């Protein structure tokens with residue numbers, strides 16, 4: 621069962637961002653599913669790697685969009701991305717070392733799931749509004 625169900629409140633209106641955000645939630649759900657169902661550690665590793673790699677890909681694409689449109693808060697937004705990538709890779713290393721323990725699963729929920737929702741709803745929406753306002757001018 622999916623833990624994170626997409627809410628239209630999180631839609632930015634930029635198709636690339638929205639489809640990748642949905643994909644991130646799918647990846648997160650797959651990881652939580654693998655952790656909670658006592659799946660083989662192979663499945664936990666696989667879903668962890670996918671989430672970590674997809675996060676890097678998505679942030680790269682989102683950063684390119686910001687550069688393309690000259691988003692003025694690019695540097696501070698990139699810092700948020702860099703900190704989160706570091707958090708995810710450290711968390712992945714912890715889960716690989718200790719297995720999906722209850723505190724680590726909680727860290728996935730609060731540190732990854734809640735962070736993503738907050739980030740999309742506040743920071744990414746600002747980028748989307750900026751891009752949409754620029755696109756109207758051209």
Ligand SMILES: [Fe+2]
Pocket residue numbers: 682697701739743744
């Ligand atoms: Fe972002």
